[in-house]
Amino acid sequence: MGRRVLIAIPFLWLLILFLIPFLIVFKISLSDYALARPPYLPQYNPDEGLWALISQLDFETYAFIFSDSLYINAYLSSLQIAAICTLACLALGYPMAYAMARAPKRWQPLLVMLVILPFWTSFLIRVYAWIGILKTEGLLNVFLLWTGAIAEPLAIYNTNIAVCIGIIYTYLPFMILPLYATLERMDDSLLEAAEDLGCSRLSAFWSITLPLSLPGIIAGSFLVFIPAVGEFVIPDLLGGSSNLMIGKTLWVEFFNNRDWTVASAVAMLMLAGLIIPIVLFQRQQERDREAGR
Amino acid sequence: MSQTSAVFAPWAEADAKPLISFDRVTKSFGGFIAVDDLSVDIYEREFFALLGPSGCGKTTMMRMLAGFETPTEGEIRLGGEVLRDQPPNARPVNMMFQSYALFPHLSVADNIAFGLKRSQMSKPDITARTEQMLELVQLKDFAKRKPHQLSGGQRQRVALARSLAKSPKLLLLDEPLGALDKKLRQQTQFELMNIQESLGTTFMIVTHDQEEAMTVASRIAVMDKGKIIQVATPGEIYEYPINRYVADFIGDVNVIEAHATGTDTATLTRGEGLKPLEASWGRLTAGDGKLWLALRPEKVQVSVDAPQGTSNALQGKVIDIAYSGNLTTYHVEIDSGQIVMAQEVNRRHLADRSITWEDPVWLSWDKGAGVLMRG
Numbered sequence: 212m213g214r215r216v217l218i219a220i221p222f223l224w225l226l227i228l229f230l231i232p233f234l235i236v237f238k239i240s241l242s243d244y245a246l247a248r249p250p251y252l253p254q255y256n257p258d259e260g261l262w263a264l265i266s267q268l269d270f271e272t273y274a275f276i277f278s279d280s281l282y283i284n285a286y287l288s289s290l291q292i293a294a295i296c297t298l299a300c301l302a303l304g305y306p307m308a309y310a311m312a313r314a315p316k317r318w319q320p321l322l323v324m325l326v327i328l329p330f331w332t333s334f335l336i337r338v339y340a341w342i343g344i345l346k347t348e349g350l351l352n353v354f355l356l357w358t359g360a361i362a363e364p365l366a367i368y369n370t371n372i373a374v375c376i377g378i379i380y381t382y383l384p385f386m387i388l389p390l391y392a393t394l395e396r397m398d399d400s401l402l403e404a405a406e407d408l409g410c411s412r413l414s415a416f417w418s419i420t421l422p423l424s425l426p427g428i429i430a431g432s433f434l435v436f437i438p439a440v441g442e443f444v445i446p447d448l449l450g451g452s453s454n455l456m457i458g459k460t461l462w463v464e465f466f467n468n469r470d471w472t473v474a475s476a477v478a479m480l481m482l483a484g485l486i487i488p489i490v491l492f493q494r495q496q497e498r499d500r501e502a503g504r
Numbered sequence: 505m506s507q508t509s510a511v512f513a514p515w516a517e518a519d520a521k522p523l524i525s526f527d528r529v530t531k532s533f534g535g536f537i538a539v540d541d542l543s544v545d546i547y548e549r550e551f552f553a554l555l556g557p558s559g560c561g562k563t564t565m566m567r568m569l570a571g572f573e574t575p576t577e578g579e580i581r582l583g584g585e586v587l588r589d590q591p592p593n594a595r596p597v598n599m600m601f602q603s604y605a606l607f608p609h610l611s612v613a614d615n616i617a618f619g620l621k622r623s624q625m626s627k628p629d630i631t632a633r634t635e636q637m638l639e640l641v642q643l644k645d646f647a648k649r650k651p652h653q654l655s656g657g658q659r660q661r662v663a664l665a666r667s668l669a670k671s672p673k674l675l676l677l678d679e680p681l682g683a684l685d686k687k688l689r690q691q692t693q694f695e696l697m698n699i700q701e702s703l704g705t706t707f708m709i710v711t712h713d714q715e716e717a718m719t720v721a722s723r724i725a726v727m728d729k730g731k732i733i734q735v736a737t738p739g740e741i742y743e744y745p746i747n748r749y750v751a752d753f754i755g756d757v758n759v760i761e762a763h764a765t766g767t768d769t770a771t772l773t774r775g776e777g778l779k780p781l782e783a784s785w786g787r788l789t790a791g792d793g794k795l796w797l798a799l800r801p802e803k804v805q806v807s808v809d810a811p812q813g814t815s816n817a818l819q820g821k822v823i824d825i826a827y828s829g830n831l832t833t834y835h836v837e838i839d840s841g842q843i844v845m846a847q848e849v850n851r852r853h854l855a856d857r858s859i860t861w862e863d864p865v866w867l868s869w870d871k872g873a874g875v876l877m878r879g
Contacts, residue, residue: 398603398605400601400602400603400605401605401607403570403572403592403599403601403605404599404601404605404607405607405618406571406572406591406592406593407570407571407592407593407597407598407599407619407667408593408598408618408619408622408666408670409593409619409622409623409670410593410622411591411593414622418618419607422609423607423608423609425609
């Protein structure tokens, strides 16, 4: 009995804070835009019953989204930016995680703390700080002009490059930590065994270290990719008005156009698109657990 | 090849060339000297055991042979060639790691083929060799399994097959049976010996288990604090330890301190009013002075009545009896107050044992039963 109560707690949590809101958003996405408050129809009327409500729902909004290239493009550009940022995080994070895992044992807790350290400051403040660095008269341009490396200030702020810098900076720890975790528990004698059997240092890395760190690569990539696709704050603050990532499109629909039905449908489609990588990620985690590694 | 000489003892032949020779090798880590000015020759086809407590330098010696450490001073030669500048992947030496170090992402067959794929060998040859190794360690049915799907004993055999696949001139085994339980360990010791004999590969094993070393090795080097104290066959090490450290490390032993005189036979005086003992000089040259008599418990007889016709007989009192099924060890306090262990094979049933605690008994042994040591 006590055990059931214990299991019920997370389910209840998910039911109230995820499943019910999800159903509400899904229902809105199936409604029609209306000049009303809230701005959609139909709304639940206790006199007519639930069936009357359901019979008025339709997929019109979804059809509209698929007919307008704006949304498709926003979706594709989000995927593209998220993919680029994931690869960049991997390229930057792997050497860092590797160096951390190979550092003397007594240094490792300190290094892990340094990776987590940025979380001690609010995410929003850190993104604002990047504005100060990247804008036309910002720190970076002032410094580069001073060194004489450039004659004209670089226009990074309000471009996709700034968005990528922001995403990479913000999500790098999520790449480093799972990579470090897999690399750190790797037995050093495996590399010695590989060398003993004829590998050079480099080929031992390719044939042993890299495949064994694959779970970490996959975990880190998903942890960066999934939230990066739906990222709103970073493209809003660093990307300017030209940026059309899906999270930002959603925000514009909801707050500027007050079109809740389109905003909800966009959110539903984004979730549907992300379910595939999320399920893949879950399956990988399960396989790891089964392998006992 | 003549098989006429039944005894395998290349170390006793004057013109035999060693496969490996440590030539005054020292290895220090910072201020710690792990291996101290050590010289030893190891011959082809030997099963050589490095035996000693942890921290005695035996693992460092092995890692220098594999190429993971470089000697601080001195040289190691393999077949006459100095090994110093050869990286681990260029040495005709393979190692079986204590943790087995099996690659968890590769199947049993791929683990075994790992080294072969990094050599010049052709694909069909690799497949054939892998098959052969799988057969050698009786794991044919497990070729496709991953290491985590195997038992401890099977993993040990995969590690062995992998390290033997490249037909190394020298196989290093670092505590190879340490992770196995006792029954399996004993069985595997014989398998190891059979494999070593059938392949003719030189094996060098590092162990802290003296029984294991005694069972498998052609010669044992007993090490302490970076030095080899004695190198000899298991029988030699057991019967003629050169000092108290070796005597104590291998098996149980009674060590009796005495002052020796005499030429043909040593007369051992132990102190005022104590009965002198007799011992043959054995391999020591006769000479007066302080020394120690090492006496193995199984060479001491226990009797209720005074024994006749033995050179040494002492009266004492039974303090403790350790019964271990096949053997009984009596702890007897002798005249000097020292406790001497005497061991008997239990040929009779336990209920028929005539000696019990506090009983006065006689201990006796032949003058040739013990061995005299000056260190």
